[in-house]
Amino acid sequence: MKFENTLQFATEMDNNDSLRAFRNQFIFPQVNGKDVIYFTGNSLGLQPKIAKNYVDEIMKDWAELAVEGHFYAEKPWWDYHERLAKPLAKIVGAKPDEVSVMNTLTVNLHFLMVSFYKPNSKRFKIICEEKAFPSDQYMLQSQVRFHGYEPSESIIEIKKREGEHFWRTEDVISKIEEVGDELALVLIGGVNYYNGQVFEMESITKSAKSVGAMVGWDLAHAVGNVELKLNEWGVDFAAWCSYKYMNSGPGNVSGIYVNEKYLNRTDFNRFEGWWGTKKESRFLMKPIFEPIASADAWQVSNPAVLSLAPYLASLQLFEEVGMQALIEKQKLLTAYLEFVLQEVDKAVDSTFEIITPKSRGCQLSVFLHGEGRSIFDYLMKNGVIVDWREPNVIRLAPAPFYCSFEDMYRFGEILKTGILAE
Structure with a gap:
C-alpha cells in the first residue's frame, strides 16, 4: 500500500477500518478538552467502558x-x-x-x-x-x-x-x-x-x-x-x-x-x-x-x-x-506510524532512528538524535501520551483496539511543530 501523510488519507483508512467502532468501547483521558493520542498501551491499556x-x-x-x-x-x-x-x-x-x-x-x-x-x-x-x-x-x-x-x-x-x-x-x-x-x-x-x-x-x-x-x-x-x-x-x-x-x-x-x-x-x-x-x-x-x-x-x-x-x-x-483481526490492523497501523515518522524526519532538521526491527508488534522505539527530553514534555502537554526511556528514546505503541490512523497523522503534525518550535 502506498501511504500518504495527509488527513484525508488517514480519514479514509479509518473509514475502511473494520475495527473502528471498538475505539468507542474505551475511555480516553483528556488534555486541553480533547481525547489524548494514546501511545502507552504497552504500559497500561485504556479502560474498557464495560469494565465498570x-x-x-x-x-x-x-x-x-x-x-x-x-x-x-x-x-x-x-x-x-x-x-x-x-x-x-x-x-x-x-x-x-x-x-x-x-x-x-x-x-x-x-x-x-x-x-x-x-x-x-x-x-x-x-x-x-x-x-x-x-x-x-x-x-x-x-x-x-x-x-x-x-x-x-x-x-x-x-x-x-x-x-x-x-x-x-x-x-x-x-x-x-x-x-x-x-x-x-x-x-x-x-x-x-x-x-x-x-x-x-x-x-x-x-x-x-x-x-x-x-x-x-x-x-x-x-x-x-x-x-x-x-x-x-x-x-x-x-x-x-x-x-x-x-x-x-x-x-x-x-x-x-x-x-x-x-x-x-x-x-x-x-x-x-x-x-x-x-x-x-x-x-x-x-x-x-x-x-x-x-x-x-x-x-x-x-x-x-x-x-x-x-x-x-x-x-x-x-x-x-479475534487476535487475527487485531494483528492485521496492528501491522498496518504501525507501518503507517513508521511512514509518518519518516515524513516528519524529512521536514525537520533532525534525525530519527527507529531502533525497533521489522520483527515487531505494535511498538516503535525511536531515538530522537539531537532532541532532548523537552520534545517529550511538549508532546505530553499537547495531548500525546508517550513513554520516555533514557537516554533519548520515546516508545510509541499504537494499540489497534483504540488507536486510529488519524491519531498517527495528528501525532506527526504535533511532533513536527514541537521540533520546529525549539
Missing part, C-alpha cells in the same frame, strides 16, 4: 449475598477464574487446561521457577537477553542464589552485536548450542520492552529443547499484541501481565501457561495451596494435596474476583474481535 459493569456486578453480589456469592452469584466467585481460560487460550495458542490466572507477573515467574528451574551440578545455567526487564533480572538472580549458585557464573546474557539495537536469532541459538548440556533454562521476554523486538520464539524454543533445557517466556509485551502458539511450539511455561495490551487495569492479575505434559501430575515440583486442589474434594479438607488436572493446580489462594472482573470484561472484547 463487571466490577459493579461483584460489588452488588457482595452486598446482597455476602459469603453466599461464592456459590450463588450470577457468576459464582469460586470458579470465576475459569471463565477466563478459554478466551485466553485462544490468545496465547494453548489449550484451555494449560492456562490459569493468578497473582502478578513476577510472583508467577517465581512460582513457575519452582517447577521448571531444577539445577544440578552439571545443568544449572540460564540464558536470558541482555538488559532484560529489571524485574526479570532480579527474579533470576534471586532464584540462582536461592539454589546456591552465583549469578555471574549461572546467568548468561545474550548481547546485541556492536552498533546494533536488536538481537539476532542466530546468536541466541549459537549460545544455546555452546552452553549445551550445562543449560537448565532459557527464559526470555517474548517481546522486548525497550526496543519492541519480537523474538523468534518457535525456533529458540526448538533449539533449547534440543539440548535438553526447559523453555519459558515472559509474555508481558507479547500477549494481546502478537501471534502466539505456545502449545504448538512446545513451550514449557510462560507468564504475562494483563494490564498492557489486555486492558485489565493497573497492576492487575497475571496469566500463566503450563504445557499439558506437566498437568495432573503428583511427581512434579510445585508450591501448592488449597485452591490448586481438586474442586470435588476441596472442601473435604484432605491432608494430602490432589492437583486439579489443569494449570489451576499452580494456584495457591482463592482468586481475587474484583481483579478478575475487568480482565474478563476486556477478554469479551478480544472474543468479539
Whole structure:
C-alpha cells in the first residue's frame, strides 16, 4: 500500500477500518478538552467502558449475598477464574487446561521457577537477553542464589552485536548450542520492552529443547499484541501481565501457561495451596494435596474476583474481535506510524532512528538524535501520551483496539511543530 501523510488519507483508512467502532468501547483521558493520542498501551491499556459493569456486578453480589456469592452469584466467585481460560487460550495458542490466572507477573515467574528451574551440578545455567526487564533480572538472580549458585557464573546474557539495537536469532541459538548440556533454562521476554523486538520464539524454543533445557517466556509485551502458539511450539511455561495490551487495569492479575505434559501430575515440583486442589474434594479438607488436572493446580489462594472482573470484561472484547483481526490492523497501523515518522524526519532538521526491527508488534522505539527530553514534555502537554526511556528514546505503541490512523497523522503534525518550535 502506498501511504500518504495527509488527513484525508488517514480519514479514509479509518473509514475502511473494520475495527473502528471498538475505539468507542474505551475511555480516553483528556488534555486541553480533547481525547489524548494514546501511545502507552504497552504500559497500561485504556479502560474498557464495560469494565465498570463487571466490577459493579461483584460489588452488588457482595452486598446482597455476602459469603453466599461464592456459590450463588450470577457468576459464582469460586470458579470465576475459569471463565477466563478459554478466551485466553485462544490468545496465547494453548489449550484451555494449560492456562490459569493468578497473582502478578513476577510472583508467577517465581512460582513457575519452582517447577521448571531444577539445577544440578552439571545443568544449572540460564540464558536470558541482555538488559532484560529489571524485574526479570532480579527474579533470576534471586532464584540462582536461592539454589546456591552465583549469578555471574549461572546467568548468561545474550548481547546485541556492536552498533546494533536488536538481537539476532542466530546468536541466541549459537549460545544455546555452546552452553549445551550445562543449560537448565532459557527464559526470555517474548517481546522486548525497550526496543519492541519480537523474538523468534518457535525456533529458540526448538533449539533449547534440543539440548535438553526447559523453555519459558515472559509474555508481558507479547500477549494481546502478537501471534502466539505456545502449545504448538512446545513451550514449557510462560507468564504475562494483563494490564498492557489486555486492558485489565493497573497492576492487575497475571496469566500463566503450563504445557499439558506437566498437568495432573503428583511427581512434579510445585508450591501448592488449597485452591490448586481438586474442586470435588476441596472442601473435604484432605491432608494430602490432589492437583486439579489443569494449570489451576499452580494456584495457591482463592482468586481475587474484583481483579478478575475487568480482565474478563476486556477478554469479551478480544472474543468479539479475534487476535487475527487485531494483528492485521496492528501491522498496518504501525507501518503507517513508521511512514509518518519518516515524513516528519524529512521536514525537520533532525534525525530519527527507529531502533525497533521489522520483527515487531505494535511498538516503535525511536531515538530522537539531537532532541532532548523537552520534545517529550511538549508532546505530553499537547495531548500525546508517550513513554520516555533514557537516554533519548520515546516508545510509541499504537494499540489497534483504540488507536486510529488519524491519531498517527495528528501525532506527526504535533511532533513536527514541537521540533520546529525549539
